[in-house]
Amino acid sequence: APVKELSLSQAKSEIGPLREKLIKWGKEYYEQDNPSVEDYVYDRAYQRLVELEEQFPQLKTADSPTQKVGGTAESQLTKVRHEIPMLSMGDVFSIEELMDFNQRQQENRDVKVEPEYNLELKIDGLSLSLVYEDGQLVQGSTRGNGTIGEDVTANVRTIKSVPEKLPEPLSIEVRGECYMPKEAFAKLNAKRETEGLPIFANPRNAAAGSLRQLDPKVTAQRELDTFMYYVPEYQKLGVKTQADALEKMRELGFNVNPNNRVVHNRTEIEQYIAEYTAQRDQLTYGIDGIVEKVNDLDTEVALGNTVKVPRWEIAYKFPPEEQATIVRDIEWTV
Numbered sequence: 001a002p003v004k005e006l007s008l009s010q011a012k013s014e015i016g017p018l019r020e021k022l023i024k025w026g027k028e029y030y031e032q033d034n035p036s037v038e039d040y041v042y043d044r045a046y047q048r049l050v051e052l053e054e055q056f057p058q059l060k061t062a063d064s065p066t067q068k069v070g071g072t073a074e075s076q077l078t079k080v081r082h083e084i085p086m087l088s089m090g091d092v093f094s095i096e097e098l099m100d101f102n103q104r105q106q107e108n109r110d111v112k113v114e115p116e117y118n119l120e121l122k123i124d125g126l127s128l129s130l131v132y133e134d135g136q137l138v139q140g141s142t143r144g145n146g147t148i149g150e151d152v153t154a155n156v157r158t159i160k161s162v163p164e165k166l167p168e169p170l171s172i173e174v175r176g177e178c179y180m181p182k183e184a185f186a187k188l189n190a191k192r193e194t195e196g197l198p199i200f201a202n203p204r205n206a207a208a209g210s211l212r213q214l215d216p217k218v219t220a221q222r223e224l225d226t227f228m229y230y231v232p233e234y235q236k237l238g239v240k241t242q243a244d245a246l247e248k249m250r251e252l253g254f255n256v257n258p259n260n261r262v263v264h265n266r267t268e269i270e271q272y273i274a275e276y277t278a279q280r281d282q283l284t285y286g287i288d289g290i291v292e293k294v295n296d297l298d299t300e301v302a303l304g305n306t307v308k309v310p311r312w313e314i315a316y317k318f319p320p321e322e323q324a325t326i327v328r329d330i331e332w333t334v
Protein backbone atom coordinates (compact mmCIF):
# COMPACT_ATOMS: atom_id res chain seq x y z
CA ALA A 1 0.00 0.00 0.00
CA PRO A 2 1.20 3.58 -0.57
CA VAL A 3 2.92 4.88 2.53
CA LYS A 4 0.37 7.70 2.87
CA GLU A 5 -2.45 5.20 3.41
CA LEU A 6 -0.77 3.38 6.29
CA SER A 7 -1.69 3.76 9.95
CA LEU A 8 1.11 4.15 12.46
CA SER A 9 0.76 0.57 13.67
CA GLN A 10 0.77 -0.79 10.10
CA ALA A 11 3.90 1.25 9.38
CA LYS A 12 5.48 -0.01 12.56
CA SER A 13 4.94 -3.65 11.71
CA GLU A 14 6.34 -3.10 8.21
CA ILE A 15 9.35 -1.01 9.13
CA GLY A 16 11.03 -3.42 11.59
CA PRO A 17 11.35 -6.40 9.25
CA LEU A 18 12.17 -4.10 6.32
CA ARG A 19 15.07 -2.57 8.23
CA GLU A 20 16.31 -6.02 9.32
CA LYS A 21 16.22 -7.20 5.73
CA LEU A 22 18.21 -4.17 4.51
CA ILE A 23 20.77 -4.59 7.27
CA LYS A 24 21.22 -8.25 6.31
CA TRP A 25 21.57 -7.40 2.59
CA GLY A 26 23.99 -4.61 3.48
CA LYS A 27 26.21 -7.02 5.41
CA GLU A 28 26.23 -9.49 2.52
CA TYR A 29 27.10 -6.74 0.06
CA TYR A 30 29.53 -4.51 1.94
CA GLU A 31 31.22 -7.00 4.25
CA GLN A 32 31.00 -10.38 2.56
CA ASP A 33 31.15 -9.14 -1.06
CA ASN A 34 28.42 -11.67 -1.74
CA PRO A 35 24.96 -10.17 -2.25
CA SER A 36 21.92 -12.45 -2.32
CA VAL A 37 19.68 -9.97 -4.17
CA GLU A 38 20.07 -7.68 -7.19
CA ASP A 39 20.83 -4.00 -6.59
CA TYR A 40 17.42 -2.83 -7.82
CA VAL A 41 15.74 -5.04 -5.21
CA TYR A 42 17.88 -3.44 -2.50
CA ASP A 43 17.29 0.06 -3.92
CA ARG A 44 13.51 -0.40 -3.99
CA ALA A 45 13.38 -1.67 -0.42
CA TYR A 46 15.67 1.17 0.66
CA GLN A 47 13.42 3.72 -1.05
CA ARG A 48 10.41 2.28 0.75
CA LEU A 49 12.23 2.67 4.07
CA VAL A 50 13.08 6.30 3.24
CA GLU A 51 9.41 7.01 2.52
CA LEU A 52 8.21 5.27 5.68
CA GLU A 53 10.66 7.24 7.80
CA GLU A 54 9.62 10.50 6.13
CA GLN A 55 5.94 9.83 6.71
CA PHE A 56 6.46 8.51 10.25
CA PRO A 57 9.48 10.35 11.72
CA GLN A 58 8.72 8.85 15.14
CA LEU A 59 9.80 5.47 13.70
CA LYS A 60 13.28 6.68 12.71
CA THR A 61 16.18 4.98 14.49
CA ALA A 62 19.86 5.87 14.75
CA ASP A 63 20.89 2.45 13.46
CA SER A 64 18.70 2.65 10.36
CA PRO A 65 20.49 1.94 7.05
CA THR A 66 19.27 5.40 5.95
CA GLN A 67 21.55 6.97 8.58
CA LYS A 68 24.68 4.92 7.90
CA VAL A 69 27.36 4.66 5.25
CA GLY A 70 28.20 1.20 3.90
CA GLY A 71 29.00 -1.62 6.29
CA THR A 72 31.24 -1.96 9.30
CA ALA A 73 34.86 -2.80 8.65
CA GLU A 74 34.76 -6.23 10.23
CA SER A 75 37.41 -8.04 8.24
CA GLN A 76 40.80 -8.98 9.67
CA LEU A 77 42.44 -6.12 7.81
CA THR A 78 43.92 -3.34 9.94
CA LYS A 79 41.53 -0.44 10.50
CA VAL A 80 42.20 3.15 9.48
CA ARG A 81 40.35 6.29 10.47
CA HIS A 82 39.16 8.70 7.79
CA GLU A 83 39.66 12.20 9.20
CA ILE A 84 37.44 13.45 6.39
CA PRO A 85 34.56 10.94 6.27
CA MET A 86 34.00 8.94 3.08
CA LEU A 87 30.32 9.30 2.41
CA SER A 88 27.65 7.55 0.41
CA MET A 89 25.69 9.38 -2.30
CA GLY A 90 22.05 10.26 -2.76
CA ASP A 91 20.37 8.84 -5.82
CA VAL A 92 17.57 9.60 -8.23
CA PHE A 93 15.97 7.35 -10.81
CA SER A 94 14.62 9.79 -13.39
CA ILE A 95 15.44 13.12 -15.05
CA GLU A 96 12.47 14.70 -13.26
CA GLU A 97 13.85 13.73 -9.87
CA LEU A 98 17.26 15.03 -10.89
CA MET A 99 15.75 18.38 -11.92
CA ASP A 100 13.88 18.56 -8.59
CA PHE A 101 17.17 17.98 -6.78
CA ASN A 102 18.83 20.80 -8.75
CA GLN A 103 15.86 23.08 -8.14
CA ARG A 104 16.05 22.52 -4.37
CA GLN A 105 19.79 23.20 -4.51
CA GLN A 106 19.11 26.51 -6.28
CA GLU A 107 16.61 27.43 -3.56
CA ASN A 108 19.21 27.00 -0.80
CA ARG A 109 18.96 30.23 1.15
CA ASP A 110 22.48 30.14 2.55
CA VAL A 111 24.48 29.21 -0.52
CA LYS A 112 24.25 30.67 -3.99
CA VAL A 113 24.66 27.76 -6.40
CA GLU A 114 25.56 28.49 -10.01
CA PRO A 115 23.95 25.89 -12.28
CA GLU A 116 27.24 24.59 -13.61
CA TYR A 117 27.74 20.87 -13.13
CA ASN A 118 30.45 18.40 -13.89
CA LEU A 119 28.92 15.14 -15.07
CA GLU A 120 30.88 11.93 -14.62
CA LEU A 121 30.26 8.26 -15.11
CA LYS A 122 29.36 6.37 -11.95
CA ILE A 123 31.92 3.60 -11.92
CA ASP A 124 30.63 0.36 -10.46
CA GLY A 125 33.41 -0.55 -8.07
CA LEU A 126 34.27 0.35 -4.50
CA SER A 127 35.59 3.58 -3.07
CA LEU A 128 39.30 3.83 -2.56
CA SER A 129 41.34 6.38 -0.64
CA LEU A 130 45.02 6.93 -1.43
CA VAL A 131 47.21 9.01 0.86
CA TYR A 132 50.46 10.59 -0.36
CA GLU A 133 53.11 12.19 1.79
CA ASP A 134 55.68 14.34 0.00
CA GLY A 135 54.56 12.71 -3.20
CA GLN A 136 55.02 9.16 -1.93
CA LEU A 137 52.14 6.68 -1.57
CA VAL A 138 51.83 5.83 2.13
CA GLN A 139 48.33 4.42 2.53
CA GLY A 140 45.45 2.88 0.62
CA SER A 141 42.14 2.21 2.33
CA THR A 142 38.51 1.28 1.77
CA ARG A 143 35.52 3.33 2.85
CA GLY A 144 34.23 0.89 5.48
CA ASN A 145 31.54 2.66 7.50
CA GLY A 146 32.75 6.05 6.28
CA THR A 147 34.79 6.81 9.39
CA ILE A 148 36.62 3.54 9.90
CA GLY A 149 37.89 1.81 6.79
CA GLU A 150 40.29 -1.04 6.07
CA ASP A 151 43.98 -0.68 5.35
CA VAL A 152 44.70 -2.16 1.93
CA THR A 153 48.03 -0.41 1.27
CA ALA A 154 49.97 -3.54 0.29
CA ASN A 155 47.15 -4.60 -2.03
CA VAL A 156 46.88 -1.20 -3.64
CA ARG A 157 50.59 -1.25 -4.45
CA THR A 158 49.90 -4.18 -6.77
CA ILE A 159 47.50 -2.11 -8.92
CA LYS A 160 49.34 -0.81 -11.98
CA SER A 161 47.35 2.41 -12.37
CA VAL A 162 48.11 3.57 -8.81
CA PRO A 163 51.20 5.81 -8.86
CA GLU A 164 53.76 5.00 -6.19
CA LYS A 165 55.34 8.43 -6.53
CA LEU A 166 53.88 11.72 -7.77
CA PRO A 167 55.81 14.16 -9.97
CA GLU A 168 55.33 16.82 -7.25
CA PRO A 169 56.04 16.42 -3.51
CA LEU A 170 52.38 16.79 -2.56
CA SER A 171 50.88 15.61 0.72
CA ILE A 172 47.33 14.85 -0.34
CA GLU A 173 44.55 12.32 -0.17
CA VAL A 174 43.10 11.27 -3.51
CA ARG A 175 39.85 9.34 -3.68
CA GLY A 176 38.25 7.37 -6.43
CA GLU A 177 36.95 4.01 -7.47
CA CYS A 178 38.70 0.67 -7.61
CA TYR A 179 37.06 -1.56 -10.18
CA MET A 180 37.52 -4.75 -12.15
CA PRO A 181 37.28 -4.39 -15.95
CA LYS A 182 34.54 -6.54 -17.53
CA GLU A 183 37.02 -8.78 -19.32
CA ALA A 184 39.06 -9.46 -16.18
CA PHE A 185 35.83 -10.27 -14.35
CA ALA A 186 34.71 -12.77 -17.00
CA LYS A 187 38.15 -14.43 -16.97
CA LEU A 188 38.25 -14.60 -13.18
CA ASN A 189 34.82 -16.19 -12.91
CA ALA A 190 35.58 -18.70 -15.68
CA LYS A 191 38.74 -19.70 -13.84
CA ARG A 192 36.93 -19.98 -10.53
CA GLU A 193 34.29 -22.14 -12.10
CA THR A 194 36.83 -24.63 -13.44
CA GLU A 195 38.43 -24.68 -9.99
CA GLY A 196 35.09 -25.36 -8.35
CA LEU A 197 35.16 -22.06 -6.45
CA PRO A 198 32.11 -19.86 -5.93
CA ILE A 199 31.83 -17.19 -8.61
CA PHE A 200 31.38 -13.46 -7.96
CA ALA A 201 27.93 -11.98 -8.51
CA ASN A 202 29.20 -8.97 -10.47
CA PRO A 203 32.37 -6.96 -11.21
CA ARG A 204 31.73 -4.70 -8.22
CA ASN A 205 31.74 -7.58 -5.78
CA ALA A 206 34.72 -9.16 -7.53
CA ALA A 207 36.65 -5.88 -7.16
CA ALA A 208 35.72 -5.58 -3.49
CA GLY A 209 36.59 -9.21 -2.79
CA SER A 210 39.91 -8.81 -4.59
CA LEU A 211 40.96 -5.58 -2.92
CA ARG A 212 39.97 -6.72 0.58
CA GLN A 213 42.42 -9.63 0.66
CA LEU A 214 44.80 -10.45 3.49
CA ASP A 215 47.39 -11.66 0.98
CA PRO A 216 48.46 -9.00 -1.56
CA LYS A 217 49.65 -11.77 -3.89
CA VAL A 218 46.02 -12.69 -4.45
CA THR A 219 45.12 -9.08 -5.24
CA ALA A 220 48.08 -8.87 -7.64
CA GLN A 221 46.54 -11.63 -9.79
CA ARG A 222 43.16 -9.95 -10.04
CA GLU A 223 43.76 -7.21 -12.66
CA LEU A 224 42.18 -4.39 -10.68
CA ASP A 225 42.10 -0.88 -12.07
CA THR A 226 41.23 2.59 -10.78
CA PHE A 227 39.55 5.84 -11.76
CA MET A 228 40.32 8.64 -9.31
CA TYR A 229 37.90 11.56 -9.05
CA TYR A 230 38.19 13.49 -5.82
CA VAL A 231 40.73 15.45 -3.78
CA PRO A 232 39.05 16.65 -0.57
CA GLU A 233 41.75 19.30 -0.01
CA TYR A 234 41.58 20.61 -3.58
CA GLN A 235 43.21 23.89 -2.49
CA LYS A 236 46.49 21.98 -2.43
CA LEU A 237 46.12 21.40 -6.16
CA GLY A 238 45.51 25.08 -6.89
CA VAL A 239 42.23 24.32 -8.69
CA LYS A 240 38.77 25.86 -8.36
CA THR A 241 36.52 23.45 -10.21
CA GLN A 242 35.88 19.71 -10.22
CA ALA A 243 36.67 19.55 -13.94
CA ASP A 244 40.08 21.18 -13.32
CA ALA A 245 40.71 18.89 -10.36
CA LEU A 246 40.24 15.88 -12.66
CA GLU A 247 42.68 17.39 -15.16
CA LYS A 248 45.24 18.02 -12.43
CA MET A 249 44.87 14.46 -11.10
CA ARG A 250 45.55 13.21 -14.60
CA GLU A 251 48.72 15.33 -14.79
CA LEU A 252 49.83 13.84 -11.49
CA GLY A 253 49.68 10.39 -13.08
CA PHE A 254 46.35 9.06 -11.84
CA ASN A 255 43.96 7.18 -14.02
CA VAL A 256 41.05 9.57 -14.54
CA ASN A 257 37.97 8.68 -16.53
CA PRO A 258 38.01 10.74 -19.76
CA ASN A 259 34.22 11.01 -20.11
CA ASN A 260 33.36 13.90 -17.81
CA ARG A 261 31.54 16.94 -19.20
CA VAL A 262 30.72 20.39 -17.86
CA VAL A 263 27.04 21.25 -18.45
CA HIS A 264 24.66 24.08 -17.61
CA ASN A 265 21.11 23.02 -18.36
CA ARG A 266 18.57 20.22 -18.62
CA THR A 267 19.08 19.65 -22.34
CA GLU A 268 22.80 19.07 -21.88
CA ILE A 269 22.19 16.79 -18.91
CA GLU A 270 19.63 14.73 -20.82
CA GLN A 271 22.00 14.50 -23.76
CA TYR A 272 24.81 13.14 -21.57
CA ILE A 273 22.55 10.62 -19.88
CA ALA A 274 21.19 9.46 -23.25
CA GLU A 275 24.69 9.06 -24.69
CA TYR A 276 25.99 6.96 -21.85
CA THR A 277 22.82 4.92 -21.44
CA ALA A 278 23.36 3.92 -25.08
CA GLN A 279 27.15 3.41 -24.81
CA ARG A 280 27.15 1.69 -21.48
CA ASP A 281 27.49 -1.86 -22.81
CA GLN A 282 30.43 -0.93 -25.05
CA LEU A 283 32.52 0.42 -22.17
CA THR A 284 35.21 -1.93 -20.90
CA TYR A 285 34.15 -1.27 -17.28
CA GLY A 286 30.80 -1.29 -15.54
CA ILE A 287 28.89 1.89 -14.75
CA ASP A 288 25.61 2.01 -12.84
CA GLY A 289 24.67 5.60 -13.50
CA ILE A 290 26.05 9.08 -13.84
CA VAL A 291 27.15 11.46 -11.11
CA GLU A 292 26.28 15.16 -11.17
CA LYS A 293 28.59 17.41 -9.14
CA VAL A 294 28.45 21.15 -8.58
CA ASN A 295 31.51 22.22 -10.56
CA ASP A 296 32.66 25.05 -8.28
CA LEU A 297 34.60 23.49 -5.41
CA ASP A 298 34.15 26.34 -2.91
CA THR A 299 30.38 26.01 -3.45
CA GLU A 300 30.66 22.28 -2.74
CA VAL A 301 32.25 23.02 0.61
CA ALA A 302 29.61 25.63 1.40
CA LEU A 303 26.83 23.14 0.63
CA GLY A 304 28.42 20.47 2.83
CA ASN A 305 26.92 17.08 3.70
CA THR A 306 24.12 15.38 5.59
CA VAL A 307 25.17 12.55 7.95
CA LYS A 308 25.23 10.23 4.98
CA VAL A 309 25.50 12.09 1.66
CA PRO A 310 27.08 15.22 0.15
CA ARG A 311 24.60 17.95 -0.83
CA TRP A 312 26.67 18.90 -3.88
CA GLU A 313 26.47 15.63 -5.78
CA ILE A 314 23.84 13.14 -6.73
CA ALA A 315 23.75 9.88 -8.64
CA TYR A 316 21.33 9.30 -11.47
CA LYS A 317 20.96 5.50 -11.50
CA PHE A 318 20.32 3.62 -14.72
CA PRO A 319 17.31 1.35 -14.67
CA PRO A 320 18.45 -2.27 -14.14
CA GLU A 321 19.23 -3.83 -17.48
CA GLU A 322 16.83 -6.75 -17.93
CA GLN A 323 14.16 -5.28 -15.70
CA ALA A 324 14.33 -1.83 -17.27
CA THR A 325 10.81 -1.58 -18.63
CA ILE A 326 8.97 -3.30 -15.80
CA VAL A 327 10.76 -1.47 -13.06
CA ARG A 328 10.60 1.93 -14.67
CA ASP A 329 6.95 1.74 -15.66
CA ILE A 330 5.36 -0.11 -12.82
CA GLU A 331 7.42 -0.38 -9.72
CA TRP A 332 9.37 2.85 -9.62
CA THR A 333 6.42 5.12 -10.05
CA VAL A 334 5.94 5.35 -6.27
Ligand code: NAD
Residues within 6 Å of the ligand: 025, 026, 028, 029, 030, 035, 036, 037, 038, 039, 040, 042, 043, 069, 070, 087, 088, 089, 120, 121, 122, 123, 124, 125, 126, 127, 128, 176, 177, 229, 291, 315
Ligand atom coordinates in the same frame (compact mmCIF):
# COMPACT_ATOMS: atom_id res chain seq x y z
P1 NAD B 1 26.71 4.01 -4.14
O1 NAD B 1 27.78 3.01 -4.28
O2 NAD B 1 25.52 3.83 -4.97
O3 NAD B 1 27.23 5.47 -4.44
C1 NAD B 1 28.28 6.09 -3.77
C2 NAD B 1 29.60 5.67 -4.33
O4 NAD B 1 29.67 5.90 -5.72
C3 NAD B 1 30.76 6.43 -3.81
O5 NAD B 1 31.13 5.97 -2.55
C4 NAD B 1 31.80 6.14 -4.86
O6 NAD B 1 32.59 5.05 -4.47
C5 NAD B 1 31.02 5.74 -6.07
N1 NAD B 1 31.34 6.44 -7.30
C6 NAD B 1 31.51 5.85 -8.52
N2 NAD B 1 31.82 6.74 -9.45
C7 NAD B 1 31.88 7.94 -8.86
C8 NAD B 1 32.18 9.25 -9.33
N3 NAD B 1 32.45 9.50 -10.62
N4 NAD B 1 32.15 10.25 -8.44
C9 NAD B 1 31.86 10.03 -7.13
N5 NAD B 1 31.57 8.80 -6.63
C10 NAD B 1 31.58 7.77 -7.49
O7 NAD B 1 26.28 4.19 -2.68
P2 NAD B 1 26.49 3.21 -1.49
O8 NAD B 1 25.76 3.79 -0.38
O9 NAD B 1 27.89 2.87 -1.34
O10 NAD B 1 25.79 1.89 -1.92
C11 NAD B 1 24.53 1.81 -2.41
C12 NAD B 1 24.61 0.90 -3.61
O11 NAD B 1 24.98 -0.40 -3.20
C13 NAD B 1 23.30 0.80 -4.32
O12 NAD B 1 23.55 0.73 -5.71
C14 NAD B 1 22.76 -0.51 -3.84
O13 NAD B 1 21.95 -1.13 -4.79
C15 NAD B 1 24.00 -1.30 -3.59
N6 NAD B 1 23.75 -2.29 -2.55
C16 NAD B 1 23.31 -3.49 -2.95
C17 NAD B 1 23.02 -4.46 -2.01
C18 NAD B 1 22.54 -5.81 -2.47
O14 NAD B 1 22.23 -6.63 -1.61
N7 NAD B 1 22.47 -6.08 -3.75
C19 NAD B 1 23.19 -4.18 -0.64
C20 NAD B 1 23.65 -2.93 -0.28
C21 NAD B 1 23.92 -1.97 -1.25
